Amino acid sequence: MGRYVLRRLLQLIPVFLGTTFLIYALVWAIPQDPFAGKCGQRACDPTYIAQMSEKLNLNDPLVIQYFKYLGNLLTGDFGTTFNGVSVGEQIATSWPITLKMGIVALIIEAVIGIIAGVLTGLRKSGFLDNLVLVSTLFLISLPVFVTGFVLRLYLGPQGFDLMDTSVSSDPSIGELILPGFVLGSLSMAYVARLTRSSIVENRRSDYLRTAIAKGQPQSRVVGIHLLRNSLIPVITFLGTDLGSLLGGAIVTEGVFNINGIGGLIFRGISQKEGVMVTGIVTLLVLVYLLMSLLVDLLYAVLDPRIRYE
Amino acid sequence: MEFRTRDGVAKVLNGVNYHVSAGETLAVLGESGSGKSVTAQTIMGILDMPPAFITKGSIKFRGEDLLTQSAEARRQIRGEGIAMIFQDALSALNPVFTVGFQIEEQLKVRRGMSKADARKRAIELLDQVKIPNAKGRISDYPHQFSGGMRQRAMIAMSLALDPELLIADEPTTALDVTVQAQIMDLLAEIQKERDMGMILITHDLGVVADVADRISVMYAGRIVEHADVYELFRAPGHPYTESLLESLPRVDLRGQELKTIKGLPPSLTNIPPGCPFNPRCPRVFDRCVTEVPAVHDLGMGRTSRCHIAEEVVARG
Numbered sequence: 001m002g003r004y005v006l007r008r009l010l011q012l013i014p015v016f017l018g019t020t021f022l023i024y025a026l027v028w029a030i031p032q033d034p035f036a037g038k039c040g041q042r043a044c045d046p047t048y049i050a051q052m053s054e055k056l057n058l059n060d061p062l063v064i065q066y067f068k069y070l071g072n073l074l075t076g077d078f079g080t081t082f083n084g085v086s087v088g089e090q091i092a093t094s095w096p097i098t099l100k101m102g103i104v105a106l107i108i109e110a111v112i113g114i115i116a117g118v119l120t121g122l123r124k125s126g127f128l129d130n131l132v133l134v135s136t137l138f139l140i141s142l143p144v145f146v147t148g149f150v151l152r153l154y155l156g157p158q159g160f161d162l163m164d165t166s167v168s169s170d171p172s173i174g175e176l177i178l179p180g181f182v183l184g185s186l187s188m189a190y191v192a193r194l195t196r197s198s199i200v201e202n203r204r205s206d207y208l209r210t211a212i213a214k215g216q217p218q219s220r221v222v223g224i225h226l227l228r229n230s231l232i233p234v235i236t237f238l239g240t241d242l243g244s245l246l247g248g249a250i251v252t253e254g255v256f257n258i259n260g261i262g263g264l265i266f267r268g269i270s271q272k273e274g275v276m277v278t279g280i281v282t283l284l285v286l287v288y289l290l291m292s293l294l295v296d297l298l299y300a301v302l303d304p305r306i307r308y309e
Numbered sequence: 310m311e312f313r314t315r316d317g318v319a320k321v322l323n324g325v326n327y328h329v330s331a332g333e334t335l336a337v338l339g340e341s342g343s344g345k346s347v348t349a350q351t352i353m354g355i356l357d358m359p360p361a362f363i364t365k366g367s368i369k370f371r372g373e374d375l376l377t378q379s380a381e382a383r384r385q386i387r388g389e390g391i392a393m394i395f396q397d398a399l400s401a402l403n404p405v406f407t408v409g410f411q412i413e414e415q416l417k418v419r420r421g422m423s424k425a426d427a428r429k430r431a432i433e434l435l436d437q438v439k440i441p442n443a444k445g446r447i448s449d450y451p452h453q454f455s456g457g458m459r460q461r462a463m464i465a466m467s468l469a470l471d472p473e474l475l476i477a478d479e480p481t482t483a484l485d486v487t488v489q490a491q492i493m494d495l496l497a498e499i500q501k502e503r504d505m506g507m508i509l510i511t512h513d514l515g516v517v518a519d520v521a522d523r524i525s526v527m528y529a530g531r532i533v534e535h536a537d538v539y540e541l542f543r544a545p546g547h548p549y550t551e552s553l554l555e556s557l558p559r560v561d562l563r564g565q566e567l568k569t570i571k572g573l574p575p576s577l578t579n580i581p582p583g584c585p586f587n588p589r590c591p592r593v594f595d596r597c598v599t600e601v602p603a604v605h606d607l608g609m610g611r612t613s614r615c616h617i618a619e620e621v622v623a624r625g
Contacts, residue, residue, distance in 0.1 A: 209355060210402065215385060228406070
């Protein structure tokens with residue numbers, strides 16, 4: 001196990017280098033003047049261009065630029081935008097908000113998705129089953145921004161006024177429940193369906209029949225024998241999903257005006273702030289890689305038949 | 310007992326009647342689909358209802374009819390009164406729990422034993438089924454055991470609550486021949502030690518000859534013959550049993566073509582009128598097609614559902 005973890009961690013290095021280089025190249029190698037439109041209506045002052053080019057190593061070949069950037073990154077320096085704002089500081093403010101929302105979304109999708117999946121899996125066909133099947137299909141087919149705007153409009157003061165849908169600049173968990181629900185809604189539908197089919201499949205298994213034949217109480221047959229096996233694929237899905245949730249937060253943050261990573265990356269792209277985009281995407285890549293490693297390790301813990309040598 | 314499915318009602322069991330006493334082994338013999346496992350699962354009460362329906366009949370255990378008892382009372386009997394072991398121990402044991410956990414669970418949940426006591430008792434049980442180094446292996450998962458050892462572990466689990474009756478559903482089918490013999494010996498030994506009743510479900514005549522006291526032969530969901538094991542091998546009382554015995558490979562008849570039973574067992578949704586065996590029976594005559602044979606008492610506890618049972622026995 002220890003050797004496996006080490007090998008996986010070593011594998012992270014080339015993957016990290018490859019993905020970050022791709023991002024860097026995509027952002028900086030585009031055939032366009034990086035200073036276009038940066039200084040209002042006028043062309044930029046040559047001294048400013050020279051200064052920024054020097055700072056961003058724009059005069060070096062792309063590969064050298066990349067390694068210089070990487071060197072700074074490894075010392076914790078994310079660089080500055082064209083306006084001289086520190087990217088590292090911006091990320092430090094926005095990151096916790098997005099992470100908080102991502103975790104809220106993950107918890108909501110796990111709790112609701114698993115409960116719905118278990119209930120319908122245990123009682124195949126019937127009203128509840130149809131209800132969950134139809135509502136998950138509905139959620140899956142709706143784009144997140146539609147779900148977001150509709151919920152915001154109808155639950156908020158302009159609609160039925162059931163709750164305050166605005167989110168402050170430093171949001172509490174309570175404020176993030178609705179955005180978290182919207183962000184996690186698609187995955188929630190998948191979790192419900194995954195759980196349901198996993199329960200249905202395991203319910204017919206021989207070992208469950210054994211547990212019943214042993215005269216174990218129904219609560220243990222379902223709660224221990226059935227769930228323990230059925231949730232293995234669900235938990236691995238949830239693990240990898242955190243990475244996707246953080247990346248997918250752009251739309252939700254836009255709908256709810258949340259000052260998170262998504263907003264930052266969106267502004268970075270529209271204002272052609274290459275340093276900002278590279279920094280955030282690199283961070284997301286890192287989170288994704290670490291989560292998938294965690295999921296692989298978790299998988300071995302959950303299913304003893306999997307052993308890593 | 311029937312299954313109501315979309316393809317029609319499958320009359321899975323029809324006139325099945327047998328009994329087992331303490332210390333006795335009854336073998337239930339039959340082809341796949343003859344209803345032997347369903348009978349066992351009906352006794353255990355572990356069939357999904359629906360689609361299964363019990364239309365009439367009774368299952369008496371310790372003198373009480375199980376079918377009239379509450380679900381909770383029946384659950385209490387499972388494991389403690391009647392225990393069951395299954396064919397494929399790899400799929401029948403839960404893959405994500407250790408063998409120790411699955412045995413101790415019975416002791417802790419059903420007997421209220423402490424963790425330490427349950428572990429001690431589980432090791433004793435594994436010792437009893439002759440698993441070498443039981444103490445070291447108790448924390449292993451089912452997939453880390455060999456096929457034979459897995460089946461032993463399942464036997465140990467079934468013995469945890471000292472059942473009075475053990476139903477073994479094809480316990481050796483998934484194992485190779487040498488291991489089969491060891492498991493059958495183990496079962497016979499444990500049964501003798503504990504004076505336990507045993508219902509052995511099998512399609513293997515060799516296994517039956519080894520350990521059974523009495524045999525019930527099933528065909529298309531009914532018992533066609535019931536006899537003492539020696540009597541049955543000496544002179545079968547039903548053409549079906551006769552054909553089964555003839556289809557055993559024999560060393561002294563090597564080189565000759567192996568006799569088989571022609572045709573296939575009937576679909577349970579569509580059992581032929583008269584005797585269900587009539588399309589395949591070598592002794593078939595007109596009455597077999599029209600009239601369901603009654604149970605013929607052949608004496609000494611032998612019965613046969615064949616119009617010409619007496620004649621069949623005499624010829625054997």
